[in-house]
Amino acid sequence: MTYQNAQPHGIKPFKPLPRLFGRGALALVIGAYTVYTLGPFLWLATMSVRNTGEISADHYAWPSPFRWEQFRVAWVDSAFDTYFWNSAIVVVTAVAVVTLVGAAAAHALARYRFRGNRIIYGILFSSIIFPPQITLISLYQILVDYNLYNSLTGLTLVYISLQLPLTVYLLEGFFARIPQDLFDAAKMDGYGDIEIFRRIVLPIGMPAIATTLILNFIQLWNEFLFAVVLISDPEKRTLPIGIRAFMGDHFQDIGMIAAGVMISVIPVIIAYAFFSEKLIRGMTAGAVK
Amino acid sequence: MAVVQLDSICKRYGGVGPVAVDNVNITIADGEFMVLLGPSGCGKSTTLRMIAGLEDISSGTLSIDGRVVNDVPAKDRDIAMVFQSYALYPHMSVADNLAFGLKRRRVPTADIDRRVKEAAQILGLSQLLDRKPHALSGGQRQRVALGRAMVREPMVFLFDEPLSNLDAALRVNTRNELIRQHHRLASTMIYVTHDQVEAMTMGTRICVMNGGKVAQVGAPLDVYWQPADTFVARFLGSPPMNLFTLPVASNGAEIGGGPVLGPLSRWREATLAKLAGQEAILGVRAEDLHLSREAAGAAGGTIRGRVFAVEPLGAETLVAVETDGGVECTARLPRDVAARVDEVIDLHFAASATYLFDKASGKAIPADGETHRPHAPRGALQ
Numbered sequence: 324m325t326y327q328n329a330q331p332h333g334i335k336p337f338k339p340l341p342r343l344f345g346r347g348a349l350a351l352v353i354g355a356y357t358v359y360t361l362g363p364f365l366w367l368a369t370m371s372v373r374n375t376g377e378i379s380a381d382h383y384a385w386p387s388p389f390r391w392e393q394f395r396v397a398w399v400d401s402a403f404d405t406y407f408w409n410s411a412i413v414v415v416t417a418v419a420v421v422t423l424v425g426a427a428a429a430h431a432l433a434r435y436r437f438r439g440n441r442i443i444y445g446i447l448f449s450s451i452i453f454p455p456q457i458t459l460i461s462l463y464q465i466l467v468d469y470n471l472y473n474s475l476t477g478l479t480l481v482y483i484s485l486q487l488p489l490t491v492y493l494l495e496g497f498f499a500r501i502p503q504d505l506f507d508a509a510k511m512d513g514y515g516d517i518e519i520f521r522r523i524v525l526p527i528g529m530p531a532i533a534t535t536l537i538l539n540f541i542q543l544w545n546e547f548l549f550a551v552v553l554i555s556d557p558e559k560r561t562l563p564i565g566i567r568a569f570m571g572d573h574f575q576d577i578g579m580i581a582a583g584v585m586i587s588v589i590p591v592i593i594a595y596a597f598f599s600e601k602l603i604r605g606m607t608a609g610a611v612k
Numbered sequence: 613m614a615v616v617q618l619d620s621i622c623k624r625y626g627g628v629g630p631v632a633v634d635n636v637n638i639t640i641a642d643g644e645f646m647v648l649l650g651p652s653g654c655g656k657s658t659t660l661r662m663i664a665g666l667e668d669i670s671s672g673t674l675s676i677d678g679r680v681v682n683d684v685p686a687k688d689r690d691i692a693m694v695f696q697s698y699a700l701y702p703h704m705s706v707a708d709n710l711a712f713g714l715k716r717r718r719v720p721t722a723d724i725d726r727r728v729k730e731a732a733q734i735l736g737l738s739q740l741l742d743r744k745p746h747a748l749s750g751g752q753r754q755r756v757a758l759g760r761a762m763v764r765e766p767m768v769f770l771f772d773e774p775l776s777n778l779d780a781a782l783r784v785n786t787r788n789e790l791i792r793q794h795h796r797l798a799s800t801m802i803y804v805t806h807d808q809v810e811a812m813t814m815g816t817r818i819c820v821m822n823g824g825k826v827a828q829v830g831a832p833l834d835v836y837w838q839p840a841d842t843f844v845a846r847f848l849g850s851p852p853m854n855l856f857t858l859p860v861a862s863n864g865a866e867i868g869g870g871p872v873l874g875p876l877s878r879w880r881e882a883t884l885a886k887l888a889g890q891e892a893i894l895g896v897r898a899e900d901l902h903l904s905r906e907a908a909g910a911a912g913g914t915i916r917g918r919v920f921a922v923e924p925l926g927a928e929t930l931v932a933v934e935t936d937g938g939v940e941c942t943a944r945l946p947r948d949v950a951a952r953v954d955e956v957i958d959l960h961f962a963a964s965a966t967y968l969f970d971k972a973s974g975k976a977i978p979a980d981g982e983t984h985r986p987h988a989p990r991g992a993l994q
Contacts, residue, residue: 504695504696504698504699507661507664507686507699508695508701510665510686510687511665511691511693511713512713512764513687513716514716518716523701529703
């Protein structure tokens, strides 16, 4: 008979107290943060199904009745459908170009030794440091000169130029950590530069690419400043400017603004839900082995 | 099947930088297992990468099977390489990793399947074909890397320190596996390592490199018993060969005096006459040092020193002594040796176990007498 592996049955080991406190504190912080972020969102959601009169009477009352028609009014009568599609076209195109061009540029900067590599990188990096507002007037003039002012094409190009440097910067950091041996192995396996980019860099860099993709999407979907300056035609407004139209100088249609914001938030939530797993992997990505 | 010929190969980074590989001339025969051996930074990996086509050749000619390939891209050289880090594609399964190179070469799908399965079976990977590399152990990854090279059926295999990430026990197994695969494939293989045990056990020939230059090329035991210079003498062998810089007697009959004295009966008088009265380097391997004169052989020399370390290794004991002149030397003695720290002992060696090197150049001064090769023909039963 051996007692070596004997384990007492039915007695659960005590968890050390500090660990319990740690868990509790963590839950408390996360709970407080959730209330802090989710609270305004829920408040906005209740306001989106109430009209402005009801909201003025009691800011925080529960909707009664639920006025779902506000969404129809916003979408159809207030041309939110136009704004939505304008935003979708501009943002999806810009994000697609930024992702593809940014990934290719980041790969080139991370992998190839060529004259001026670090100078290009430095220029890109410097454009991240300065606030984008300082380029506003010159961009306006350039768009006017090239007949791109007040066009979705012009806005798309501006969005690409705004997001490209940060994208290249983030991806370069990630791609540079992919071991050189993988590229050498693919070369020995017979693959050329473009195929190596497509078959090795893109799949391995997918968590980082997804991260930049979602960050760019959210940033551009909510972009207001450049859109309001570079677009004047109501038919070409994007969502943030469309929502702004509900704000008069003396009267604000809070209920409709809330409904508009809710509409504009939906794609962001979908994008986040779709890419969140990859996003987290991208943020926590360590060595690529 | 291929002969790889390196003719005056040089590598200079940035065109004007220091020379990483300096005038390397080696011909690697068809089916040979050539080991490039040397310390870090000696240029062995750079040489291998030039053969692979991953580094440009600054000057010289590289030919494979008679065809000059200096300007032929890596993918068209029909060479496969196993990397130190294994370089497995992390997003692909084992099967895809093995098939990746074949797909690019438009090998028919049925053929790819057959080759992948065959390699997987030989290397014991059949159960792991659907796994991703991160779900494999170090040894399994190593075998996948080897399999990826094997399925390509290349003319030449290159290995860049493929065992250095494995633990000691696995390294021995994988070493034997590689030797077996070399016998099975009979392909030309070039293997880079800094591990002398790998070099001695695996190589048909070894090429010892130092400072970008070839120090010596030869069969492992030839290089061990007839080192070309003090670098090779100390690099091959563990513990390294003991070297003493000593004056040669005016009559040229012996070297040293005082704590270290060695007879020079292996060398011809004409050779010794040139050295008489000057300093030269005497070399004796650790395993050729004995505690008694009888064990060392009748004629020979002696080293007297104070023991400062005793390292019992189980099968044998390493005893390190320091002579009066402050020179350290190590003896590989029987396991039951009774040496104690601070004890003064005499270590004896046979005249036939000595090596002599030029003090200025470090080059070996060839002996004219019997060749010191105490192991006799390996495996011979007499």
